[in-house]
Amino acid sequence: MKIRKIIKEYFSYSASEKRGLVILVIILLAVYVIPVFINSSNSKSKILIEDRHQEIQSLISSIEQSKSKQNQYNYFSFDPNSVTEVQLNQLGLSNFQIKNLIRYRKAGGIFYKKGDLLKIYGFTNEDLNLLDEYITFKKIQTVNRYKSKKVSKISYLFPFDPNTLSYSGWDSLGVDSKIANRIQKYIEKGGSFKEAKDLKKVYGFDSAKLLVLMPYINIDLVIPEKIDKEYKLIELNSSDTSELKKLPGIGKVLSSRIIKYRKLLGGYSNKKQLIEVYGISKERYLRFSGLITVDSSLILKMGINSFNKDKLKSHPYIKDRIANDIVRYRHRMGDFNSVEELRDKGLLSDSIFGKLSPYLSLD
Numbered sequence: 001m002k003i004r005k006i007i008k009e010y011f012s013y014s015a016s017e018k019r020g021l022v023i024l025v026i027i028l029l030a031v032y033v034i035p036v037f038i039n040s041s042n043s044k045s046k047i048l049i050e051d052r053h054q055e056i057q058s059l060i061s062s063i064e065q066s067k068s069k070q071n072q073y074n075y076f077s078f079d080p081n082s083v084t085e086v087q088l089n090q091l092g093l094s095n096f097q098i099k100n101l102i103r104y105r106k107a108g109g110i111f112y113k114k115g116d117l118l119k120i121y122g123f124t125n126e127d128l129n130l131l132d133e134y135i136t137f138k139k140i141q142t143v144n145r146y147k148s149k150k151v152s153k154i155s156y157l158f159p160f161d162p163n164t165l166s167y168s169g170w171d172s173l174g175v176d177s178k179i180a181n182r183i184q185k186y187i188e189k190g191g192s193f194k195e196a197k198d199l200k201k202v203y204g205f206d207s208a209k210l211l212v213l214m215p216y217i218n219i220d221l222v223i224p225e226k227i228d229k230e231y232k233l234i235e236l237n238s239s240d241t242s243e244l245k246k247l248p249g250i251g252k253v254l255s256s257r258i259i260k261y262r263k264l265l266g267g268y269s270n271k272k273q274l275i276e277v278y279g280i281s282k283e284r285y286l287r288f289s290g291l292i293t294v295d296s297s298l299i300l301k302m303g304i305n306s307f308n309k310d311k312l313k314s315h316p317y318i319k320d321r322i323a324n325d326i327v328r329y330r331h332r333m334g335d336f337n338s339v340e341e342l343r344d345k346g347l348l349s350d351s352i353f354g355k356l357s358p359y360l361s362l363d
Contacts (some may be wrong), residue, residue, distance in 0.1 A: 077136050080111040091131065097122045111137075161219055162193045163286050173213060179204055188272050192286055193219060233291060236274070237267045237298040247288040254279050264316050267299035269358035276316075301361040304342065305335040317356050322348065336362060 078087060080101070088098045100120050109119070114135045117123050160169060162183065170180035182202055196217040199205055234243050236258070244255035254277070261277050262268060271294050275285050302315065304326060313323035325347050330336065339360045343353040 075131070075134050077134050079136055079138050080117060081105065081137070091134075093127070094122065097127070113137075160216060162196075162199060162217060163187060163219065164282050175209065176204070176206075179206075189270065192289055195219060233293040236271060236292055236294050237262065238295065247291055249284045249287050261316075264314070265299075266301065266315070266359050267296070268294050269296050269299060270294055296358060299358055301359055303361055303363045304339065305330065305362050315356075315359065317352060317359075322352070338362070 075091060076087075078091065083091075085098055085102060088101065089095075093101070097120060100122055101117075104120060111117060114128065114132060117128055117131075117135070118125070160173070167180050167184055170183065171177065175183075179202060182204070183199075186202065193199060196210075196214055196219065199210055199213075199217075200207070234247065241252070241255040241259060244250055244258055245252065250258070257277050257279060258274065261273075265273070268274070271289060271292050272285075274280050274292075275282055302312065304312075309323045309327045312318050312326060313320050326342065329345065329347060336342070339357060339362065342348045342356075342360070343350065348356065
């Protein structure tokens with residue numbers, strides 16, 4: 001009992017002594033633990049400094065290598081579209097890069113800007129940065145670019161009928177866009193090519209190009225055999241169904257549709273409008289296009305200052321929105337002074353105005 005009492009006397013503390021003991025423990029921890037963390041952080045800082053030092057040394061090394069490479073090769077201004085293999089070698093490009101660049105050019109590739117060199121397999125941003133200030137493009141390159149695109153259009157040749165070939169078809173054959181437009185306009189006005197050599201009549205058609213296309217021209221134009229010099233052309237705006245049925249490929253149904261559509265239009269302004277009739281394809285139209293004519297003086301016109309919205313939109317070429325715009329503009333601004341105002345004021349697009357103008361009048 002005495003021993004227990006002695007232990008209790010030595011190891012029991014008052015509240016104030018306990019607080020003092022806790023503070024002492026904290027101070028001891030601070031003295032012995034904090035230096036450990038400081039040393040640890042210092043070691044990390046040393047590692048970071050060493051890493052940064054290595055990065056700087058690497059950068060300095062790459063700069064020195066770049067300088068040595070610049071001193072090694074004789075750099076000069078060059079056009080990547082015309083530079084030779086020998087010159088590319090002098091510029092420090094590898095044989096692999098040179099081979100790929102030359103192959104790209106032979107395939108019709110063209111460099112339009114400096115960054116296009118990155119299209120070459122094996123050519124890196126580092127190479128581009130090194131050669132950037134030496135890359136130039138000659139002004140004549142613009143012309144070559146146009147010619148290259150023009151040549152690339154001649155992708156293949158195929159059998160075609162010039163009477164039915166689309167604009168894109170002429171483009172695929174490599175025919176100039178202006179010539180293709182002239183051909184399309186000629187067809188739209190009712191013209192047709194009866195044989196291949198008739199294409200010579202198209203103004204500006206290249207005779208050398210025609211010789212290339214000749215073997216592929218296949219005209220399928222059917223004209224009635226029994227047509228003498230006294231044959232009377234059928235006039236679309238005055239003929240009846242019995243006359244229309246004389247045309248090849250036109251029977252009872254199509255002749256009725258032709259007249260029905262004529263009433264909706266107010267008359268035909270050109271014979272090519274027959275293609276708009278349901279059931280008459282371009283091929284069918286070409287079979288009888290040379291046997292018909294149009295008297296545009298027989299057209300019934302619409303008065304843009306007097307027709308109401310319902311009358312206006314009854315025409316096949318006038319949609320509800322256009323009819324509303326015309327009437328609304330008339331109410332706000334008064335009567336139109338000319339038919340052309342519909343186009344000039346933005347009420348009709350050029351294409352719609354071109355189709356509608358034969359049917360419009362002020363009264």
